[in-house]
Amino acid sequence: MKATAWMGTDSVKVIDVPDPKIMNARDAIVRISTTAICGSDLHLYHGYIPAMRKGDILGHEFMGEVVEVGPQVRNLAPGDRVVVPFPIACGHCSSCQRGLYSVCENSNPNAGIAEKIMGHSPAGIFGYSHLLGGYAGGQAEYARVPFADVGPVKVPDEISDDQAVMLADVFPTGYMGAEMCDIKPGQVIAVWGAGPVGLLAAASARLLGAERVIVIDRFPYRLRLAEEHIDAETINYEEADVLDTLNEMTAGRGPDACIDAVGLEGHHGNTAMYAYDRAKQAARVETERPFALRQAILACRSGGVVSVVGAYGGFVDKFPMGAFMNRSLIMRTGQCHVQRYTRPLLERIQRGEIDPSFIVSHRMPLCDAPKGYKIFQKKQDDCTKVLLKV
Amino acid sequence: MSQVDTVLLPELDGPVPATLPSALGLLSLALGVGALVAPGPVARLTGVDDSPAARSVLPAIGLRELGSAAGLLSGRRPAGWAWSRVAGDAMDLTLLGRALAERSGERRRRVALTTLAVAGITAVDVLAAVRVGRARRARARVIRMQIAVTVNRSPAEAYRFWRDMENLPRFMAHLESVRADDLRRSHWIARGPAGHRVEWDAEIIDDQPNKSITWRSLPGTRVPNAGRVRFVPAPGDRGTEVRVELRYAPPAGALGRAVAKLFGEEPEQQVRDDLRRFKQVLETGEVVRSEGSPNGISVRQQAMQRPAQPLPASRR
Numbered sequence: 001m002k003a004t005a006w007m008g009t010d011s012v013k014v015i016d017v018p019d020p021k022i023m024n025a026r027d028a029i030v031r032i033s034t035t036a037i038c039g040s041d042l043h044l045y046h047g048y049i050p051a052m053r054k055g056d057i058l059g060h061e062f063m064g065e066v067v068e069v070g071p072q073v074r075n076l077a078p079g080d081r082v083v084v085p086f087p088i089a090c091g092h093c094s095s096c097q098r099g100l101y102s103v104c105e106n107s108n109p110n111a112g113i114a115e116k117i118m119g120h121s122p123a124g125i126f127g128y129s130h131l132l133g134g135y136a137g138g139q140a141e142y143a144r145v146p147f148a149d150v151g152p153v154k155v156p157d158e159i160s161d162d163q164a165v166m167l168a169d170v171f172p173t174g175y176m177g178a179e180m181c182d183i184k185p186g187q188v189i190a191v192w193g194a195g196p197v198g199l200l201a202a203a204s205a206r207l208l209g210a211e212r213v214i215v216i217d218r219f220p221y222r223l224r225l226a227e228e229h230i231d232a233e234t235i236n237y238e239e240a241d242v243l244d245t246l247n248e249m250t251a252g253r254g255p256d257a258c259i260d261a262v263g264l265e266g267h268h269g270n271t272a273m274y275a276y277d278r279a280k281q282a283a284r285v286e287t288e289r290p291f292a293l294r295q296a297i298l299a300c301r302s303g304g305v306v307s308v309v310g311a312y313g314g315f316v317d318k319f320p321m322g323a324f325m326n327r328s329l330i331m332r333t334g335q336c337h338v339q340r341y342t343r344p345l346l347e348r349i350q351r352g353e354i355d356p357s358f359i360v361s362h363r364m365p366l367c368d369a370p371k372g373y374k375i376f377q378k379k380q381d382d383c384t385k386v387l388l389k390v
Numbered sequence: 391m392s393q394v395d396t397v398l399l400p401e402l403d404g405p406v407p408a409t410l411p412s413a414l415g416l417l418s419l420a421l422g423v424g425a426l427v428a429p430g431p432v433a434r435l436t437g438v439d440d441s442p443a444a445r446s447v448l449p450a451i452g453l454r455e456l457g458s459a460a461g462l463l464s465g466r467r468p469a470g471w472a473w474s475r476v477a478g479d480a481m482d483l484t485l486l487g488r489a490l491a492e493r494s495g496e497r498r499r500r501v502a503l504t505t506l507a508v509a510g511i512t513a514v515d516v517l518a519a520v521r522v523g524r525a526r527r528a529r530a531r532v533i534r535m536q537i538a539v540t541v542n543r544s545p546a547e548a549y550r551f552w553r554d555m556e557n558l559p560r561f562m563a564h565l566e567s568v569r570a571d572d573l574r575r576s577h578w579i580a581r582g583p584a585g586h587r588v589e590w591d592a593e594i595i596d597d598q599p600n601k602s603i604t605w606r607s608l609p610g611t612r613v614p615n616a617g618r619v620r621f622v623p624a625p626g627d628r629g630t631e632v633r634v635e636l637r638y639a640p641p642a643g644a645l646g647r648a649v650a651k652l653f654g655e656e657p658e659q660q661v662r663d664d665l666r667r668f669k670q671v672l673e674t675g676e677v678v679r680s681e682g683s684p685n686g687i688s689v690r691q692q693a694m695q696r697p698a699q700p701l702p703a704s705r706r
């Protein structure tokens with residue numbers, strides 16, 4: 001089959017590989033119809049996530065048709081149209097049973113490596129480095145889906161591929177980012193990053209009853225999506241001082257909750273600051289560029305919530321612990337526990353409360369994956385989200 | 391002290407090769423007393439009664455033998471005392487060699503006989519010293535570990551799975567098979583590098599249903615080992631803490647190196663991985679596989695990941 005493989009920093013290629021086969025009794029094989037490129041894939045593309053190997057198949061957002069099931073899979077049958085959550089979760093460990101699917105205790109066969117860096121291992125993730133399992137990803141014609149009796153959700157005909165594939169990651173992730181804010185009536189929520197995750201976090205904050213939603217980024221075309229589809233206010237951090245503007249907008253209180261939907265590859269308008277972290281990151285002295293996170297902490301109202309869905313891989317410098325501690329802030333974070341959200345969010349789409357596919361800017365055939373990575377990386381051609389059609 | 395240290399392994403815990411050293415101790419005692427109390431007859435018997443120097447040396451040799459005797463019979467540092475006998479033998483052989491060159495006739499014959507006897511004793515002494523030393527080194531090599539994992543299953547379920555010894559290879563990666571001969575005894579085959587196999591028989595010596603199982607290898611194995619697993623209810627209704635204690639002594643030499651490779655550079659990591667697989671099998675039904683780690687969790691495989699893409703048909 002054809003599959004998108006990581007070939008080194010800033011390099012992906014569509015190559016021929018063997019077709020996947022059932023390896024565990026609870027596996028299913030899915031023939032992929034639509035798959036997406038994620039901001040998380042960019043971290044791999046840029047070489048910031050350790051333990052990648054040349055030839056690794058990328059992709060953790062995909063959907064398609066079940067073509068084969070293992071002997072233990074009774075809920076699915078060949079022909080079913082499903083969307084697959086990106087964390088691989090067994091459903092039976094204590095973490096899974098508490099709904100913490102992205103920290104499943106059984107799905108990372110390379111848990112030993114992850115423990116060395118993170119203390120304990122999170123769940124395995126499709127196409128997301130050997131640190132997180134060494135699983136082949138879904139930017140391909142077929143994928144093997146472990147624990148198919150837990151993750152995949154059947155998609156009714158009236159839901160389009162473009163809508164359904166949002167349930168693999170970005171919609172649940174944005175939703176969880178907003179849910180972690182514990183939004184009360186009248187509250188103001190600020191979101192750093194107007195990528196797919198940030199936009200869907202902002203939209204979810206609306207669904208969850210936020211009074212005002214403020215989105216921060218530097219790309220006018222992305223900020224425009226926030227204004228048009230979410231009725232959000234926006235700040236272009238290259239044009240205005242973010243902290244001053246937020247204080248001004250909230251009459252000095254600061255937002256009640258701040259969502260970091262940027263992650264480890266933050267960008268900074270202040271060139272000196274940017275150069276500092278960029279250099280340390282390049283020298284691998286620091287693994288992250290946590291500009292958005294630092295700013296979110298400083299901006300947040302005292303006693304408020306900092307909700308982190310942007311991805312981090314290692315260690316951050318200059319963490320404003322003083323502000324965090326002295327102002328009684330709360331931080332909530334995590335890779336999304338997608339399995340917890342797929343069904344309720346599918347229902348919200350069915351009820352017409354939201355159409356998450358408003359973020360999709362590009363659709364192209366699988367063989368154009370290298371081009372998709374490039375334009376998404378460089379934010380060219382007003383690119384917000386690339387779907388690959390198989 | 392680890393719980394499992396209370397499980398006796400004859401090879402490791404017996405009063406190690408005790409018979410030979412104490413026999414040597416008695417011999418030393420007899421020789422020492424003879425040389426001290428009756429230097430005259432001893433000198434005559436050995437054919438050196440014509441030399442005043444020899445007659446004055448004999449009580450000193452007697453004292454030395456008494457020292458060795460006391461050491462050997464005390465049972466402490468038997469290897470050290472056995473080697474002290476060998477050193478004494480060497481000294482005696484040197485003296486006898488000189489005496490032999492200076493004598494003729496009946497005295498020469500007696501000195502020759504004495505030399506032969508001392509040479510024989512020396513051989514026995516060397517053998518004893520080597521054997522005692524080997525046993526001591528085996529004890530020094532003993533590897534002990536205690537590792538635990540929390541499994542989201544009841545103690546009864548975890549116990550039941552482990553108690554069927556034939557299940558062990560499903561999560562212990564280095565085992566090829568375990569055959570239960572009866573409810574107590576089993577035959578274990580471990581697979582090593584380059585086709586090396588290590589086999590042993592084991593028996594369950596303590597079985598507390600739903601609480602613990604203790605086993606040890608039977609005498610005669612080259613890899614004496616013992617283990618205990620306890621199934622403790624995890625606090626807060628979180629299943630079972632499976633607590634394993636292991637003790638084994640890898641042999642020296644080529645087989646030892648093979649066994650060391652079996653357990654890898656980090657034996658603890660291997661056992662931790664075994665327990666992770668145990669957890670996977672109990673909670674999910676089987677060992678979880680990925681394209682990068684097609685055989686599931688293992689340190690070795692983590693170091694040598696294949697690319698995360700489907701396996702070629704030939705490797706399935």
Ligand SMILES: NC(=O)c1ccc[n+]([C@@H]2O[C@H](COP(=O)([O-])OP(=O)(O)OC[C@H]3O[C@@H](n4cnc5c(N)ncnc54)[C@H](O)[C@@H]3O)[C@@H](O)[C@H]2O)c1
Binds near residue numbers: 195197267291292
């Ligand atoms: N927690 C999860 O489960 C989860 C799931 C998916 C993605 N993620 C992470 O979410 C993050 C965003 O993903 P995405 O797909 O939206 O990526 P993206 O690259 O499309 O979006 C990131 C956006 O952040 C903006 N940005 C950069 N620096 C900024 C700053 N200092 N202030 C404000 N905005 C800034 C960029 O201009 C860009 O628009 C990534 O880190 C990704 O790995 C996490």
Ligand SMILES: [Zn+2]
Binds near residue numbers: 038039041086169170
């Ligand atoms: Zn994603």
Ligand SMILES: [Zn+2]
Binds near residue numbers: 092093094107
């Ligand atoms: Zn789990």
